[in-house]
Amino acid sequence: MNKLKSTEELQDFINLAVNEIDLSFEPSELYDPIRYILSLGGKYLRPKLVLMAADMYHLDLTKVMPQALGVELFHNFTLMHDDIMDEAPIRRGKITVHEKWDINTAILSGDVLFVKAYQSIVQADCEMLPKIIELFNKTAEEVCKGQQLDMNFETQDQVSLPLYLKMIRFKTAVLLACSLKIGALVANASAEDQEKLYHFGIYIGIAFQLMDDVLDVYGEQKDFGKQIAGDILSNKKTCLYIIAYEKANKDQRKVLDHYFSHQHFEPKNKVLEVMKVYDAIGVKSLCLEMMAENHALAIRYLNAVSVSEERKSVLFKFIDLLMLREN
């Protein structure tokens, strides 16, 4: 029985593999942006989940590394295209691809990155290939749906909480769930375990995103790459806003309508006034409650996976760190 790999060991393992991806192709206009976005690093959350799931079943992790890299490449493809659509200037503290080059470059390099993701994902044994591809395609389509719902929210006056939860499930949670399930699948886990890990991924993904919403406004601002309460400043309809708007009285709703209109406001003042409403309604605790419910559901699914506690320990520790982060 091999020892379970620590998060740090997995990080090193992924770093090595990412550095080995061959992107020295022509024309350079197409591959430079891919090298650039990959060089920005990131937490490697998704490939870590692939490897952790596979490691639970004692798989030689080199066997699932192509899939781990594949989901990371896919994630970076979505970032490149989402950043165009969201007109985001900054990604991981650095200038975004469409700003550094231009929109056309970000579209086409993104497309190639998507192909590269597929090329990596399909490096698997023939008997499991159809299942991997089916899951990956379904996930890819859902991630696009999530981005579309998110964009729709910008022009919708009101967004219901169920629709918001659907959006974050598609935009964030399904790729985490897919990562875990692919890891388990390649490691020949039982169909039941694969499903349990998938559901674990869904609920931890939703909890993670709700936490993100809360931290954007209430987190400690250690990370200079991030704007303080950026979601409020950009009129984003987050879980905090949606709950606040649902529970607001007439006056509070007026304040929200006023500051979430597309007028220009002094940033600090806008954040202050909106937070006054949030605090009066108590949306922070309501969101954290919802976050905790999803977190608990996730844990229940992970507990039900039929491997020893010891084989789950790294995954447990990893998500604890994720959920307890302060910014």
Added chain:
Amino acid sequence: MNKLKSTEELQDFINLAVNEIDLSFEPSELYDPIRYILSLGGKYLRPKLVLMAADMYHLDLTKVMPQALGVELFHNFTLMHDDIMDEAPIRRGKITVHEKWDINTAILSGDVLFVKAYQSIVQADCEMLPKIIELFNKTAEEVCKGQQLDMNFETQDQVSLPLYLKMIRFKTAVLLACSLKIGALVANASAEDQEKLYHFGIYIGIAFQLMDDVLDVYGEQKDFGKQIAGDILSNKKTCLYIIAYEKANKDQRKVLDHYFSHQHFEPKNKVLEVMKVYDAIGVKSLCLEMMAENHALAIRYLNAVSVSEERKSVLFKFIDLLMLREN
């Protein structure tokens, strides 16, 4: 021995299959543009090639229809993204997706269309799946390279003929070649035949694109969806331009430089003056010669395919029609 299907029968067969593609998903913002671009029809050149290649080997064509649809979906994905990059207002005589909706919609719907293409392509027996996917991924990457080279040409002062041929090979020919090879592959043709059909596709694709360049300027203008000499008006570096520029004397080069600068000219006059240079140099016949060379090479490869003349007859007739079109 089943009778070979005529081009018309294949067209009907493809029409039926395209109409059966289920795209009734939510959010509609994502799927409406896909339904729209598919409703514009087109010649179904690529799926026809898939089916024709498979029909040469007596395959039950329902078995390869998913791949035929897959290459057509992929082709439409590239059109949707290319039209953004090229700022094209019109596609198949109708307004383009990014103009009818917006750029973000065309990016994200295009991404989903790419996923739909993959979902269709991979509906194949397990033993041939890795080969299909490898070929398709390689082709998809090359098509992106072709588009990038084409975009690079816009800002390059000079483009060499070999680089131009490389561009059209990637942008146009490889997908035709891939279509033929996938058809042969699914029909269990020999590896040699698959390669011959692939090369046939490459050379017919290059010939097809060279013909396109010539017809843009010298074709009969029956098709009101197309602009007369649109390539000259948009300063496109086509085979005609590249050969003209290489062979031009000092005065002729001055004329080309003048009219291919980004100043505004009276359209008719611009076309007339550029065509004077083209005609003095005789670029039309030089391009047609190159076209004929590639056409002949293609025929040589098709002749070498090891099935009876009769099984090749539809494909021969089809490409004759393609190469003899007048606009």
